[in-house]
Amino acid sequence: MINFQYLRTTSAKSALALLQKDKNSKFIAGGTNLIDLMKRGVTAPEKLIDINHVPLKQIELIGTKIHIGALATNSAVADHALIKEKLPLLSWALQAGASAQLRNVATVGGNMMQRTRCGYFYDTEMPCNKREAGSGCGALEGFNRMHAIFGTSDKCIAVHPSDMCVALVALDAEVVLLGPKGERKILFKDFHRLAGDTPQLDNNLKPDEMIVRVEIPLNNLAKHSYYLKVRDRASYAFALVSVAAGLELEDNKILSAHLAMGGVAHKPWRLTKAEEFLKGKEATEENFAQAAKLSMENAKGFGENNFKLKLAPNTIIEALNLAKRKA
Amino acid sequence: MENRILKDENDRVDGFLKVTGGAKYFAEYELPGLTYGVLVTSTITKGKITSLDTKAAEKAPGVIAVLSHLNKPSAPAYEQEGGSQMKIFYTDKIFYNGQPIAIVVANTFERATYAASLVKTSYAKEDFNTNLDKAIKDPKAKKLQGQPDYKRGVENAYKTAEIKIEQQYILPIETHNPMELHGIIADWRPANKVTVYAKTQGVKATQGTIANVFKIPIENIQVNSEFVGGGFGMGLKTWPLEIATVMASKHVGKPVKLVITRMQMFTMVGNRPTAIQKVGLGATKDGKLTGITHTAFGESATYENFTEGVVNMAKFMYQCDNVNTSYTIVPVDLGVPIWMRGPGEATGAFALESAIDEMAHELDMDPLDFRIKNDPEMDQQKNKPFSSKNIKEAYKLGAAKIGWSERKNKPGSLVEGPWQTGYGVSVGVFNANRGKASVKGTLKADGTLLLQSATSDIGPGTGTGMGLIASKLLNIPTNKITFELGDSSLPPAPSQGGSATLSTIGSAVNDVCLALKSTIAELAANSNMDATSNFVDVLKKNKLPSVEITKESQSGKERDNYSMYSFSIHFVQVKVHKLTGVVKVSKIVSVGDSGKIVSPKTARSQMVGGAVGGIGMALTEEAILDHRYGRYINNNFADYHVPVNADVPEIDVIFIDKPDFLVNPMGAKGMGEIALIGFSAAVANAVFNATGKRIRTLPITPDKILA
Structure with missing residues (x-):
């Protein structure tokens, strides 16, 4: 491993100051992805700033929003009574990710910041525009079974691997970022980016900013939500396709639908058209199927991932079926 | 090993050690002056190394040596012609991607890892193919008979049967990947004495391979492998990476430990290779098989051949007068495969039993x-x-x-x-299967039995099984029986593979126990004791601290019939x-x-x-x-x-x-x-x-x- 300097800090302010002082430094929290990237030679920060002792682990209801600190661990959030009661969808999405051991150290902020799991990104001997701009995309005509079908570019077809982020997008979360000029708040759906011509950029976090918390508005979805993750084994596998579904039902009428998909794009993929279609409709499998169909407009396969063109709508239908039944 | 029975006589004798962290695996041995090896691997699939720049690595902190084909660390057998082409550090040829091409030895693992990243290699690349299907379809690609063709009755009889099916079945590469990473600790001492702590399914096999490569007497080599964290077949061979480590220890005059990475587990220690098979079956309308044809292509390497029993089962598993099989191995530019649990037969059974x-x-x-x-x-x-x-x-x-x-x-x-x-x-x-093995048994006046054999335990519970065989024959509780294995100085035994250990070593345990029993009976008779006397009393009466017998055991003629x-x-x-x-x-x-x-x-x-x-x-x-x-x-x-x-x-x-x-x-x-x-x-x-x-x-x- 290439030598690096290790620093530890206890406040967000000092963490930010350290980050701004040195361009080639990185925050480390759980480190469940960053250490892998360093071992594989994908990244080699000169300084690691350990932020585990910065007090950003809160999980609390403030007014009509639930605030979750960037350093709350995935397991702490998933197991928290408030989350289980008010935002079960988020709890299930977290539990569908990684393994118990990883969830115990992985944090909310780290989960957002994790890089794609595309094999070409991790192998420095193979081309990857995300790792090395201009080197080409290995997946485009190679192994792309796990890859994106929405919002792709000819530079990159990688997917964002998070489950948590899919639920957060569906739940209209916001993310609070701290920079030199103080805090700014953006919609969670705008945090991650599409690859476009700059696949090396996963998100809109500025180099001198840090994630401090996410805020999730209370909703009426708890009774009818479901996180359905389709994967190659029952646990500890990234999604082929996942769907976060939340329905607000009155009798069998859909007052509002919240839908996002994972494993299909460079960012968590909100299904806005399907949501709009379902609003005011009866919660029937026919309507779910129509919503799923609408969701697939502009989807594109790259060979090995063509099956997702069928799996994705099927998963939307089944997630909606299960969310409806949940109660 | 410590024999600690937890509840009843059927308990795994090393279960307590394994669940409490007391079992010591090869990588856990701390030798004085231990150094650490890390491998540099090829990043192209086929061709030649044109330059290998090790200067920066050699100057890196803590680095003791960088060995490669440039300095050819001493291995006398590799200086001769013939044998496998994969003579590590004696060739500049690249046979597959991820092939070890150099070893960096340093005083810590981290320093060796860093220094290995500083080695810069240039290659002359050649065209390659790692795709079995492509090789099969390419008339110019080399194909070898993996097993003699077999025929009984009419060839391809299924084609004219009342009911027939003909289908193709494909298996991908599967890796052994036991939890424990592969590697070895080698300690080469003056006067060509070598001690290794290995992850092997056969301590005698590892000992023999090292003796052959380095041309030193077999008795100079001590191989220890008491606990193995899973093998599934990959420990049936002494791999180039192990030879490289012994070379390194010989070269630097210090013990060297090498533990490969999980990524290297995919390229350096074999796999269950891709296979493409066709099965044709013919039957009468009322369901009697009239023809079985099983044709298989399996992957092999360009530098070494690999075969397994892919088409064996078709020849005898079902009543059928017309059977023909063929098995072809196709060299591709990948590391050589090695038998993986149920080798060949597991591959073949997927095809045959799906077809049935x-x-x-x-x-x-x-x-x-x-x-x-x-x-x-x-x-x-x-x-x-x-x-x-x-x-x-x-x-x-x-x-x-x-x-x-x-x-x-x-x-x-x-x-x-x-x-x-x-x-x-x-x-x-x-x-x-049943092979030939020796076991030494020592009955002691303290009421215990020690059994020793140079066999292995990659997990199935060798010691437990052997203890139970001896316990029943000698009427000694299993907690008074110790079975020692994984040590090349013990009486010889074959490698643990092919489901043969219990049959092979167990038979020798059986023979030793019977011999001990009759020795005790003789001693009892000679000292005017009852023939059914307890062996402790008999030994004490004869003032003997113990009796020991070594027996070699193998099948008789029944195996031919x-x-x-x-x-x-x-x-x-x-x-x-x-x-x-x-x-x-x-x-x-x-x-x-x-x-x-x-x-x-x-x-x-x-x-x-x-x-x-x-x-x-x-x-x-x-x-x-x-x-x-x-x-x-x-x-x-x-x-x-x-x-x-x-x-x-x-x-x-x-x-x-x-x-x-x-x-x-x-x-x-x-x-x-x-x-x-x-x-x-x-x-x-x-x-x-x-x-x-x-x-x-x-x-x-x-x-x-x-x-």
Whole structure:
């Protein structure tokens, strides 16, 4: 491993100051992805700033929003009574990710910041525009079974691997970022980016900013939500396709639908058209199927991932079926 | 090893050590002055090294040496012509991507790792191919006979049968990947004395390989391998990386430890290779097999040949007068494969047992009835009777346990919401091997028995089984018996492989125990004691602290007169999700027809482990190559999917438990391989029964179900 300097800090302010002082430094929290990237030679920060002792682990209801600190661990959030009661969808999405051991150290902020799991990104001997701009995309005509079908570019077809982020997008979360000029708040759906011509950029976090918390508005979805993750084994596998579904039902009428998909794009993929279609409709499998169909407009396969063109709508239908039944 | 029985005499003797961290594995030995090796590997797939710049690595902190073909560390056998082409550090040729080309030795692992990243290599690249299918179709690509063609009766008789099927079955590369990473500690001392701590399935084999390569007397080499964290076959060979470490220790005059990375586990220590097989079956309308043709192509390497028993089963498993097989190995530009649990037979059984199920479906017969109807009375290949075979009984027991009567012959009949349920069955079979081995037994006046043999325990519970054999013969409780293994200075034994350890070493234990018994009886008689006297009293009366006997044991003529096999039947229930294509194995019943069960707990564990491995082979495991680069895409445990607990239902294990004394004195046959062989076909057959979809390419992932 290439030598690096290790620093530890206890406040967000000092963490930010350290980050701004040195361009080639990185925050480390759980480190469940960053250490892998360093071992594989994908990244080699000169300084690691350990932020585990910065007090950003809160999980609390403030007014009509639930605030979750960037350093709350995935397991702490998933197991928290408030989350289980008010935002079960988020709890299930977290539990569908990684393994118990990883969830115990992985944090909310780290989960957002994790890089794609595309094999070409991790192998420095193979081309990857995300790792090395201009080197080409290995997946485009190679192994792309796990890859994106929405919002792709000819530079990159990688997917964002998070489950948590899919639920957060569906739940209209916001993310609070701290920079030199103080805090700014953006919609969670705008945090991650599409690859476009700059696949090396996963998100809109500025180099001198840090994630401090996410805020999730209370909703009426708890009774009818479901996180359905389709994967190659029952646990500890990234999604082929996942769907976060939340329905607000009155009798069998859909007052509002919240839908996002994972494993299909460079960012968590909100299904806005399907949501709009379902609003005011009866919660029937026919309507779910129509919503799923609408969701697939502009989807594109790259060979090995063509099956997702069928799996994705099927998963939307089944997630909606299960969310409806949940109660 | 410490022998600590927890509850009853059937407990695993090293269970306590293993669950408390007391078992010491090779990488845990701390030798004075220990140094650390890290390998540099090729980043091209075929060609030649044109330059290797080690200057920066050599100057890096803590680095002691960088060895490569440039400085050819001494290995006398490699200086001669002939032998395998993979003479590490004696060739500038690249045979595959990830091939070790240099070793950096430093005073810490981290420093060695960093320095290894500083070695800069240039290559002259050549065209390559890592794709078996492409090689088969390329008339110019080299193909070798993997096994002599076999024919009985009419060739390709299935083609003219009343009912016929002909299908192709494909298996991907599967890796052994035991939890414990591979490696070795080598300590070369003055006067050419070498001690190694190895991860090996055969300490004598490792000792012999080192002696051959370095041309030193075998007695100069001590190989220790008391505990092994899983092998599945990859420890049946002493790999170039191990030779490199011994070379390094010889060169630097210090002990060197090498533990390879998980990524390197995909390229340096073999795999179960890709196989493309065709099976043709012919039958009469009433379900009698009239022709079996099994043709297989398997991957091999360009620098060394690899063969396994892919087409063995077709020759004797079913009553059929017309059978022909062929097995071709095709060199591709990948690391050489090595036998993996159920080697060859597990590959072949997926094809044959899927095809049998397909034929039963064509005939509209229950696949169990079809198998029973074609069950052979004798081995038609060898023209000999089976030493024992209780397969019909096994069919009945397993079918009852899984609830086979719930199964409908029409696929897709059992539906509950989005889930479709199906049942599948398959047979597994493997040679009931027995080799030659020696065991030393020492009966002591303190009431204990020490048994010693240079065998191994990669997990099946060798010591436990041997203790139970001796306990019954000498009437000594198992907690008074110690079995020592994994030490090359002990009486010789073959490597642990081919399901032969219990049969081979157990027979020698049997012989030693009987000899000890008669020695005690003689001593008793000579000292006017009752013939049934306790050995402790007899030894004390004779003022002997102990008696010791070493026995070598092997089969007699009976092996020539009978066909000896272990059998298994796997019953599987699956649930397949209509919309998502997810397959869940929901019930498993594995029946073992492997003679007398000597060690019930470890035998059950073997079957359970085989079923879990079978789920992986059937549903999740595939080492994926990008053939454009010759590099693996999913070479880590996040992306190469071995089954997790949530993939595994409760597993019922049933043993026929009838002794076969023709095989060995215990009447026990091996069962490590049969636990896995055939399992993947049972899953595929169950998936077909659930959905009507026949998946002929493993693993059965959701995309294939949805296709």
